[in-house]
Amino acid sequence: xxxxxxxxxxxxxxxxxxxxxxxxxxxxxxxxxxxxxxxxxxxxxxxxxxxxxxxxxxxxxxxxxxxxxxxxxxxxxxxxxxxxxxxxxxxxxxxxxxxxxxxxxxxxxxxxxxxxxxxxxxxxxxxxxxxxxxxxxxxxxxxxxxxxxxxxxxxxxxxxxxxxxxxxxxxxxxxxxxxxxxxxxxxxxxxxxxxxxxxxxxxxxxxxxxxxxxxxxxxxxxxxxxxxxxxxxxxxxxx
Amino acid sequence: xxxxxxxxxxxxxxxxxxxxxxxxxxxxxxxxxxxxxxxxxxxxxxxxxxxxxxxxxxxxxxxxxxxxxxxxxxxxxxxxxxxxxxxxxxxxxxxxxxxxxxxxxxxxxxxxxxxxxxxxxxxxxxxxxxxxxxxxxxxxxxxxxxxxxxxxxxxxxxxxxxxxxxxxxxxxxxxxxxxxxxxxxxxxxxxxxxxxxxxxxxxxxxxxxxxxxxxxxxxxxxxxxxxxxxxxxxxxxxx
Numbered sequence: 001x002x003x004x005x006x007x008x009x010x011x012x013x014x015x016x017x018x019x020x021x022x023x024x025x026x027x028x029x030x031x032x033x034x035x036x037x038x039x040x041x042x043x044x045x046x047x048x049x050x051x052x053x054x055x056x057x058x059x060x061x062x063x064x065x066x067x068x069x070x071x072x073x074x075x076x077x078x079x080x081x082x083x084x085x086x087x088x089x090x091x092x093x094x095x096x097x098x099x100x101x102x103x104x105x106x107x108x109x110x111x112x113x114x115x116x117x118x119x120x121x122x123x124x125x126x127x128x129x130x131x132x133x134x135x136x137x138x139x140x141x142x143x144x145x146x147x148x149x150x151x152x153x154x155x156x157x158x159x160x161x162x163x164x165x166x167x168x169x170x171x172x173x174x175x176x177x178x179x180x181x182x183x184x185x186x187x188x189x190x191x192x193x194x195x196x197x198x199x200x201x202x203x204x205x206x207x208x209x210x211x212x213x214x215x216x217x218x219x220x221x222x223x224x225x226x227x228x229x230x231x232x233x234x235x236x237x238x239x
Numbered sequence: 240x241x242x243x244x245x246x247x248x249x250x251x252x253x254x255x256x257x258x259x260x261x262x263x264x265x266x267x268x269x270x271x272x273x274x275x276x277x278x279x280x281x282x283x284x285x286x287x288x289x290x291x292x293x294x295x296x297x298x299x300x301x302x303x304x305x306x307x308x309x310x311x312x313x314x315x316x317x318x319x320x321x322x323x324x325x326x327x328x329x330x331x332x333x334x335x336x337x338x339x340x341x342x343x344x345x346x347x348x349x350x351x352x353x354x355x356x357x358x359x360x361x362x363x364x365x366x367x368x369x370x371x372x373x374x375x376x377x378x379x380x381x382x383x384x385x386x387x388x389x390x391x392x393x394x395x396x397x398x399x400x401x402x403x404x405x406x407x408x409x410x411x412x413x414x415x416x417x418x419x420x421x422x423x424x425x426x427x428x429x430x431x432x433x434x435x436x437x438x439x440x441x442x443x444x445x446x447x448x449x450x451x452x453x454x455x456x457x458x459x460x461x462x463x464x465x466x467x468x469x470x471x472x473x474x475x476x477x478x
Contacts, residue, residue: 014260014419017287021253021392024284025446031286040279040290045263047270048256051279051288101420122420140424152420153260157393162426171439174429178443180253181340181361181391183430184423185379187401190413191422200410204417207264 001167003031004062004090006103007041007052008083010073014153015100016050019066022160025176026168034059036082044072056086064163065094069101069121069153071208078109087112096163097147100156104149108133116144121152122193123208138194154191157182240406242270243301243329245342246280246291247322249312253392254339255289258305261399264415265407273298275321283311295325303402304333308340308360308392310447317348326351335402336386339395343388347372355383360391361432362447377433393430396421 003023005016016033024031035041035052042049065087070077077083087110091097099107104120107113108131118133119125119142125135136142141159142149150159161182165173190196196204242262244255255272263270274280274291281288304326309316316322326349330336338346343359346352347370357372358364358381364374375381380398381388389398400421404412429435435443 012260013256017252017256020284020287021251024286031284033287045259045270047263047292048259048272049290049292051290053286053288122417140422151422152418154396154419154421154423158424158426165426170427171442174427174435174439175443175446177425177427177429178361178432178435178439179391179446180393181430182393182423182425183379183390183434184393184421184425185397186416186421186423187397187404188409188413188416190416191420193417195422196413196417200413200417203410204414207414208418 001026001028001030001063001095002059002061003029003064003066004034004054004059005031006065006067006083006106007033007035007050008070008073008077008080009042010044010076011041011068011070012101012153013043013045013048013050013068015068015070015103015156016066018154018156019098019100019160019163021180022157022164022176023064023066025179026164026172032059032062034062036080044070056082059086060090061093062090063094064096065090065098066156067099067103067106068156069099069103069105071102074102074105077106084110095146095167098149098159098163100150100159101152104128104133105131107147107149112147113149116147117142118144118147118149119151120149121208123152123205240265240267240269240302240334241298241300242268242303242305243273243293243298244270245304245306245322245345246272246274246289247309247312247316247319248281249283249315250280250307250309251340251392252282252284252287252289252307254307254309254342254395255305257393257395258337258339258399258402260419261396261403261415262303262305264418265403265411271298271301273301275319283309295321298325299329300332301329302333303335304329304337305395306338306342306345307395308338308342308344310341313341313344316345323349330386334385334406337388337398337402339389339398340391343367343372344370346386346388351386352388355386356381357383357386357388358390359388360447362391362444377431 113133352372
C-alpha cells in the first residue's frame with residue numbers, strides 16, 4: 001500500500017519519522033515523502049533537512065496520508081492552498097487520513113475535521129476547537145471514520161503501531177513493535193500536562209510559543225478558518 | 240553545547256531523530272548532522288533521505304556525539320576508517336559519547352567499548368559481545384564513564400531525556416518531555432524480546448536479518464574486530 005508522508009518547511013521531524021519507522025516495516029508498505037515539489041525540506045530546528053521524494057501531483061491516490069505538525073511551519077502549511085487542495089482530493093479515496101501533533105490543524109484547515117472529534121499537541125487544543133473540530137484533550141489517538149489524529153510529537157509512534165494493527169492485525173503490529181524495540185522507559189513521567197507542575201507546564205508553553213506558534217499566528221488562524229470555510233462554500237455552490 | 244549526530248548510508252532514521260528531537264530543545268543545544276562529507280544520506284528504508292550538514296573534519300571537538308544504528312548500513316559503518324578514526328579522536332574530549340541500537344557496534348569497532356558494559360538492539364547483543372563489550376540484555380540505557388549506549392531504535396528517546404537530565408537537571412528534562420508529549424501509550428506491549436511469543440520473536444528476527452544484518456555480515460564482524468584490534472595495537476606500538 002502507498003503511504004504518503006507530507007513534508008513542509010518548519011515541520012517537526014519526529015512527528016513524521018516516528019510513524020514512518022513503524023509503517024515502513026509493514027508488509028507491502030511503499031512509503032514516499034511528498035511536498036509541493038521533490039527536494040530538501042528544512043525542519044523547525046533549522047538544522048535538520050529531510051528529502052521529499054515526490055510532488056503532490058505525482059501522488060494522486062495514496063492509501064494512507066500522514067500530516068506532521070511543526071513548531072514554526074504549521075501556520076504556513078495551514079494556508080498552503082496546494083497542500084490543502086491535495087489533502088481534500090486524496091482523502092476521498094484514502095483508506096486512512098492521519099495527523100500527528102499540530103498536523104491536525106492542517107487537516108482542520110482543509111475542512112476535514114469539521115464537527116469531528118480529534119486531538120493535537122496539548123498546547124494548541126484550543127486552536128483545534130476554533131477551527132471547528134472537537135478537541136479530545138486526554139486522548140493519545142482519536143479515530144473518527146477513516147481519520148486518525150494523534151497527540152503531540154512522540155504520539156506518532158503509538159499511532160503508527162495502531163495503524164499497523166488495523167491494517168495487518170495484531171501479530172504483525174507486535175512484530176513491528178519488537179523490531180523497533182518500543183518498550184518505552186522514559187526516565188521521567190511528565191509527558192502530559194496533567195502530570196507536571198504548573199512551573200514546568202508554563203515554561204514548556206513559553207518555549208513552544210517562542211518557537212513559532214506565536215500569539216499573532218494564533219490570532220491569524222480564525223481568519224484563515226473563515227477564508228477556508230468561505231472557499232469551501234463557494235466551491236460547493238459553484239458545482 | 241555542540242551535539243554531533245552521525246549519519247551514514249543504511250542507518251535507521253529513528254535512532255537519530257528520536258534523540259535529536261529531545262536534545263535540540265535543551266538550552267544552548269547546537270545540533271549538527273555529520274558524515275564524511277556534507278550532503279544527502281539515504282537511510283536503510285531506501286526512501287528517506289537525511290541531510291548531513293558538516294563533515295567529520297569540520298567537527299573536531301563536539302561536546303556530545305551520537306552514533307545511530309542501521310539495519311543495512313551498520314556493517315559498512317563499522318569498517319569506515321574515517322568514521323572510526325573520528326570517533327576515537329572526538330571521544331577524548333567529548334562530555335558524552337553515545338549510541339542508539341546497533342550504533343554500539345560502531346563504537347565497539349572503534350575500540351571504545353573494550354571490556355565495558357553496553358547495550359544495543361536485542362537482535363545483535365551477541366555480536367556486541369564478540370566485539371569485546373559486555374552486553375547488558377535487559378537494560379534500556381547503559382552508562383559507563385562518559386559513554387552511554389541505548390537499546391534498539393526507539394530507546395534513543397529515553398537516552399535523549401536521560402542526557403538532558405544529566406546536562407541540565409530534572410526540571411529542564413521534564414519540560415522537554417512535555418514539549419514532545421512523550422507520554423507513551425503503545426497499543427501493544429511487545430517492545431522487548433521477553434514480552435513476546437516465540438513466533439513473534441522468530442518472525443521479527445527473520446525480518447531484521449532479511450533487512451541487512453545477514454549471517455554473512457555477522458560472520459565478517461569477528462574478522463573486522465581482529466583487524467581493528469590489530470590496527471589499534473599497531474598505533475599504540477608506533478607512538
